[in-house]
Amino acid sequence: MEQNTVNIFLYGKKYTVPASLTIMGAMEYAGYQLKRGCGCRNGFCGACATIYRIKDDRELHACLACQTKVEDNMYIATLPFFPLIKQPYDIEKVKPTEQIMMQLYPEIYACIGCNACTNACTQELNVMQYIAYAQRGEYEKCAEESFDCVMCGVCSSRCPAGISHPQVALLARRLNGKYLAPESKHLTDRVQEIKDGTFEELLQALMDKPIDEMKELYNNREIEK
Numbered sequence: 001m002e003q004n005t006v007n008i009f010l011y012g013k014k015y016t017v018p019a020s021l022t023i024m025g026a027m028e029y030a031g032y033q034l035k036r037g038c039g040c041r042n043g044f045c046g047a048c049a050t051i052y053r054i055k056d057d058r059e060l061h062a063c064l065a066c067q068t069k070v071e072d073n074m075y076i077a078t079l080p081f082f083p084l085i086k087q088p089y090d091i092e093k094v095k096p097t098e099q100i101m102m103q104l105y106p107e108i109y110a111c112i113g114c115n116a117c118t119n120a121c122t123q124e125l126n127v128m129q130y131i132a133y134a135q136r137g138e139y140e141k142c143a144e145e146s147f148d149c150v151m152c153g154v155c156s157s158r159c160p161a162g163i164s165h166p167q168v169a170l171l172a173r174r175l176n177g178k179y180l181a182p183e184s185k186h187l188t189d190r191v192q193e194i195k196d197g198t199f200e201e202l203l204q205a206l207m208d209k210p211i212d213e214m215k216e217l218y219n220n221r222e223i224e225k
């Protein structure tokens, strides 16, 4: 049976590929060996940010290559890395004040409200809104709104103010986790148990098992509801 195919353009070069493939699958089908721009292959790691246009369509689209099917006449370029501003800080020393954003990421106050970040987000997050929360020092809200960010960097690639949205959101989530969110007692207890070596013997016994038995145990493990 003849396979259903589409024509795509990878970095401007034409390839005919099965229509059932994702962009990532199509790149490999075309012969690319992906060393960068490919990680989990499941929409979680954000390594495979990609931009494309469909011929005769004015809109520039952004997506994750591992999650998006090819379409006919798709012009594709990948964005395996985007140079974000990543400020060093010690989470033990910074505090969840408004000043900390001003100090580390002052460019967020140069946001012109164009919403290009939100329009470009591969996770359909309200990026401009979480930046507004960060500007006001509302870190719980920023953490909540940005929770599904995979740090692909497409938002920042479109921002005229040069904001590194994923890094701003990461700081907000860290501040929230460290200083604002209520303590999760069972987590604290479990961390203490780990520190006390409660699971050492169990872990050692597990590591001594042959690989097949480990796989068996993994595949039949109890999954938390």
Ligand code: FES
Pocket: 037, 038, 039, 040, 041, 042, 043, 044, 045, 046, 047, 048, 064, 065, 066, 067, 150
């Ligand atoms: S490879 Fe991880 S999100 Fe696509």
